[in-house]
Amino acid sequence: MNGHLQRALMLLDQSRHEMAIDELRQLLAVEPDNATGHAILAICFSETKQYADAQAESELAIHLSPDQAFVFYAQSIVLANRNQYAAAQTAIETAVGMDPYNPDYFAKLAEVQFNQHRWQEALDAAETGLSLDAESVTCTNLRAMALVKLGRKIEAQEAIGAALKRAPEDEYAHANMGWTLLEQNQPEKAMEHFREALRLNPEMEWARAGIIEAMKSRYFIYRIMLNWFLWMQKLQQKAQWGVIIGAYIGFRLLSGFADDHPQWSPWLQPLLIAYIAFALMTWVASPLFNLVLRTSKFGRLALSEHQIRSSTWVGVCVLSGILLVAAYFVTGSEPLLGCALAAMLLIPPLGRVYSCEEGWPRATLSLVTIALGFLALVVVSTLLGSYLIQGKVSAGLRGIGGLFFTPLLYGSIAAQFLTNALMSASPKRGTDTGKMVWIVGGSLLAIVGTFILAFIGLVIFVGMQSPE
Numbered sequence: 001m002n003g004h005l006q007r008a009l010m011l012l013d014q015s016r017h018e019m020a021i022d023e024l025r026q027l028l029a030v031e032p033d034n035a036t037g038h039a040i041l042a043i044c045f046s047e048t049k050q051y052a053d054a055q056a057e058s059e060l061a062i063h064l065s066p067d068q069a070f071v072f073y074a075q076s077i078v079l080a081n082r083n084q085y086a087a088a089q090t091a092i093e094t095a096v097g098m099d100p101y102n103p104d105y106f107a108k109l110a111e112v113q114f115n116q117h118r119w120q121e122a123l124d125a126a127e128t129g130l131s132l133d134a135e136s137v138t139c140t141n142l143r144a145m146a147l148v149k150l151g152r153k154i155e156a157q158e159a160i161g162a163a164l165k166r167a168p169e170d171e172y173a174h175a176n177m178g179w180t181l182l183e184q185n186q187p188e189k190a191m192e193h194f195r196e197a198l199r200l201n202p203e204m205e206w207a208r209a210g211i212i213e214a215m216k217s218r219y220f221i222y223r224i225m226l227n228w229f230l231w232m233q234k235l236q237q238k239a240q241w242g243v244i245i246g247a248y249i250g251f252r253l254l255s256g257f258a259d260d261h262p263q264w265s266p267w268l269q270p271l272l273i274a275y276i277a278f279a280l281m282t283w284v285a286s287p288l289f290n291l292v293l294r295t296s297k298f299g300r301l302a303l304s305e306h307q308i309r310s311s312t313w314v315g316v317c318v319l320s321g322i323l324l325v326a327a328y329f330v331t332g333s334e335p336l337l338g339c340a341l342a343a344m345l346l347i348p349p350l351g352r353v354y355s356c357e358e359g360w361p362r363a364t365l366s367l368v369t370i371a372l373g374f375l376a377l378v379v380v381s382t383l384l385g386s387y388l389i390q391g392k393v394s395a396g397l398r399g400i401g402g403l404f405f406t407p408l409l410y411g412s413i414a415a416q417f418l419t420n421a422l423m424s425a426s427p428k429r430g431t432d433t434g435k436m437v438w439i440v441g442g443s444l445l446a447i448v449g450t451f452i453l454a455f456i457g458l459v460i461f462v463g464m465q466s467p468e
Contacts, residue, residue: 004030008040017044035065039074046078051429054078069098069105076108080115083357083426088112103133110142119149119234137163141172148180149234156180171200175207178214183230185223187214212302216289225285244420251275283416287314287351306354313350317343335383335398338405342379345412346372352419359427363437367445368415374449375408382456396459404452 004027011020024041028034038061045054058078061071072095079088092109099105106129113122123146129139140163147156157180163173178193191214197207217223232240251272258268290311293299303311324340327333349369356362379401386398427433 005034005037005040008037008044012040012044015047017047020044021048033064035061035068035071038064039071042074043077046081049429051078051082054081067098069095069102072098073102073105073108076112080108080112082429084428085112085116085426089116101132103129103136103139105129106132107136107138107142110139110146114142114145114149117149117235119146122146123150135166137167137170137173140166141170141176144176144180148176148183151234153180153183157184169200171197171204171207174200175204175210178207178210182210182214182217182226185217185227187217187223190214208302208304212290212293212299212307215293215296215299215302216286219289219292221281222285222289225281228282240420240424244417247275247279283348284351286355287311287347288318290351291315291318304354310351310354314347317346317350331387333387335387335401338401339380339383342376342383342405342408345408346376348412349415349419352423355419356422357425357427358434359429360433360437361422361425361427363434364441365415365419365422367437367441368411368418371445372408372411372415374445374452375404375411378404378452378456379408393460396462400456400459 004023008020008023008027011017011023021041021044024037024044027037028041031037038057042054042057042061045051045057055078058071058075061074065071072091076088076092076095079085079091089109089112092105092112095102096105096109106125110122110125110129113125123143126139126143126146129136130143133139140159144156144159144163147153147159157177160173160177160180163170164177167173174193174197178190178197181187181190181193191211194207194211194214197204198211201207213226217226232243235243254268255272258265258272287310290303290307291314293303294308294311294315300308320343321340324336324343328336328340346369349365349372353362353365353369356365382397382404383401386394386401389397
């Protein structure tokens, strides 16, 4: 084996991708038609997020050696890192077809299937890989992850326990064990494994997310919500929407039945109230408990910069709502109560912006959140103005506040359904779709905002010119 290629493989195994790229460039300067070198270079580019170069190198490798399984394996890595899982599956299945005895190929197939929520197919692929190499830690971890999603928690824990015995320094096995214990409502034991995973790999996002969830699940209310979130994650995307829409339709039917049959209302009202409370908690639980975590030193260290930023805005909304409600009870002015509700309606979108992947999903939700924030600002400023100003201007401002409160209310509710859709979206990485959304959406938002402000200014001007 060429010395440059050998060193590149060693550096790739150590995740020293930039150094591996240098070795591969020296190799390809001498052997420009080396398909294996191009394939490994594609993997290195992909791991360093140079997606366009990675795609070009993987295609060149396949062109140079279309009968080599490894080049399709490399292409599957490139495609999977760009969230193109369907194409990645085609590539890795081609590699498996050419070389059905390589456990690494089945590990990659299991990973691609897992990321598409195909739990049983991921389990089958991982078990096939283990039949070829019973010591494969990657296949063991993927098998355990699939077992957890299939609800076979005991088997999953046994599998991870075996993996930890073979490789006690494997961060993925510790993270897997942490999530398995979290599924079994054992947050303290889960924390131990998440801490160990982070000790072994301080940059492991999956373990950091797990330790945050474990800390929040110490609170009984959040533990209930976490169990719901974990259960929903096990479902296919269509099934998730079926549960959400089915629950809403059931709520509407029960609400209508209670209105038509008042004698049943005392029995049905608690169910309807419980549904509303539970739905609200699914929207606000995570950002609110992130805010709670900031009261502890370890919690502040565990939260990411994005989570701290969003929790800050959530805290501003919570504090504003509390102060406005207190002002309502002191003054008895109903506009203040409307202002408090407007502030609270911003909590769900503000808390979940960073739950969407970077790109057009996050850009879309960010613009929706900005639009709702603008509406809330209009509502709060006009209603407060109506409280502070007397005369026809006050009536006009109160009318504007009431006018824009309706789209704020229904927009906040609609934003939750949109958020669920955006959180499950996997944009193609390495593209500027997010930038395009910001340009188009931001321009439209600026135009609409200008018209709204002009309308408010016109109402104030007319009110000031009118005689008392």
